[in-house]
Amino acid sequence: MNTSFPFNPMETRRGFFTRGGHLLGSAALTSLLGEAFLQQASASASVNHGAVPLGPHFAPKAKRVIYLHMVGGPSQMDLFDHKPEMQKWYDKDLPDSVRKGQRLTTMTSGQARFPIAPSKFRFEQAGQCGMWMNADLLPYLSKSADDMCFIRSMHTEAINHEPAIAAMQTGNQVTGRPCLGSWASYGLGSMNQNLPTFVVLVATPTNREQEQAISSRLWSSGFLPGEHAGVSFRSKGDPILFINNPPGVPDSVRRRTIDGLNALNSLNFQRMGDPETQTRIQQYEMAFRMQASVPELTDFASEPEHTFKMYGEAAKTPGSFANSVLMARRLAERGVRFVQVYHNNWDHHSNVSGRMPSQCKDVDQPCHALIEDLKQRGMFDDTLIIWGGEFGRTIYSQGGLSKENYGRDHHPRCFTMWMAGGGAKGGAIHGETDDFSYNIVKDPVHIRDFHATVLHLLGFHHDRFVFKHQGLDGKLTGVEEAHLVKALIS
Template structure:
């Protein structure tokens, strides 16, 4: 007898996996058929019944998320964190009392000086909330100031891109954990059986001077079931690799092949109970259904003239940020839970004045259009839109100092992000930094707090929203303290 076969379990394994069985049976016998179907629970968990959903802890304000990640770290003092007093500090060294021994990257740690480089751009107050915004570069986004929740005090420990973007996406600087999109897919389930719950779009910037690597490690499901990993749509060619049948293979034969293959996989699953096999079955079936749904999704012929007037003509060009923003709306409209968008080239170590305008031109009108489009369709109230990078930039220059052009190094101590819709409190300006935009002086928001707040908007208590793995109840916010920022929630 082969006692290593998966069908054989030890006594310890049996009692570990079945420890709650008798208690659950007793509870069901006492409650009859009311457990999980009563009106009180239905009201508390309006997403119950969605395929794959787990119970929410309270009614969610957001049903879906569109996360716009600016890869590289946008310069907060050149966009949102107005510091006019820095003009008087031009070419003076950053005081040691401000830097206070902070760890630096190897790109500036060898500099003999840390000369202050004030922003070359002018700022204007926007909206009733009075948010200072660089309206030279973001004139359209400024129109939405009162609908946006501004967070100027984000902070993280990571100072280099790989660990910083991993921490921002997964809650941990070490790769391999589930990302926020996978947690949302796991918790909320699917609203469209013909599309994945979690989709990734990578926009191509108009300027490609200094891009960072982007790979599937950022949308991996980690220890969550594989079906919750992000599905990446390509910006050119077929949206999904192998979405079309090979030459000479008709649709009915493709369908029959998948059915036969999955029969074999189900036989294997009965014997091995391997979750990867279950995921493979689900993926084959989803891939076949996507053959019909994806071409319709990516065909923009049904979009009105008004839509392209809103997003601009760039929206007709696959791969542009405008096209990606429009695709994000179409995905959200069709029930995709989490749409992760990446826009590269925000790593401004040099030539900031040369590249920042093109980056802002890429995203300014489409971000405004996305918010307006969702609002006009009645979707903004339950769609959470997030914008931000993995860290900020330094007030001192990297390399040669110039009033007209300069570079900035990575800065994790403070940076700006924003949210809109989906229960975020519009017109809120949260957090303050010192006059150097270097340290937080009021209302810090660690990325763990940010994640906890997003989960709250999705209906989950971050402390109780867990997944059992390696004997521990794992969670997005990890083991260190995290706090929901109630002031950010409408």
């Protein structure tokens, strides 16, 4: 019997065809192509599959990332894209020459009118860069304007939340592909063997009027090895489910149990060769190590009182955005490579004037504090902070219009994001939109371009940072052309 292909009474049909489906064809092709083919195949087999970090292509500017995603799509003209000319257009219809027949969601496509709703908030120029920012709602963050790199010309094809968030996180509107955090984990690996490389925190907004559903599909490792998926931390109860031993089970028993499981999994790996079995072994070991590291991480008692003054009193409330951002800093300083924070309820189809103050109060002070905190700890220069949503909002009102109450529909044609630290060019203001904040008139930045730029800051050429999947070179930036935006890099 050929011992390299042993009899397995538990063999599945899928496993059999996976291991033997191309055997005859491969043998025939090898005999035709000869020794050169064998050497090339051997080299291809050495492609990294997650056990060892791939490593950067060049020296990175950023060692770690804290990504603050505002779920729902913040209104750019109410925060960063100042359009004073729109005050003259109050309640006038958006001109067809501006809309140009562009696709609308079904929430407003049937409206008889598209009445323009200028922002009711006061804007001021901030910092030496002179960036116009909402002075009413962002008083803290305005102080950091010269540390922030503003992109006012972001755009996407996705017009609804699920595909738009998927595109922003994974580079593709269809879920199931690796997200940015998983790519960072795959490429750079861990800086702390006792904590995950990629952690996800879901903050609870103060106002919960219209939240969007988010799920683990957004922090999936996709076709990358499972070890690169995000690990979600909870705000209540155990930070991670089943992190603690059951009552009456000491660490010594848990250690013997894991050793036994690992031995069985190793036998299974030798027999079946499934790389996800190796992932399972590594995750069991990580879970055991986290039993000691996570309690210390989540205990904020060691934080001095001035930290809470910096982030705001809400930082003491588990699950709040301020608490999540402070946790992100603690994770980053302990070597977690990528921290993803989601903050919901930015889907302002109605009551913009009522909900926007609450949303901004949640994020304004903590975001400014994070920048200052990282500076004080000497971490700002190599920690990249990203802030933004999945698309923007329309200048015209959804439904009725009054100065006290108006709504804004989804708008993928232009929106604003910002970065800070980690090699991003502080004080830069990139891109321009028209007077209606509806179309881009200068320096457009597609999501693919944004991803290519973030990967560059992490030390990777986006077109060479690949993973073999189903015979193709899978990339975060996909198959369409992406451009590095050098103007965003310091």
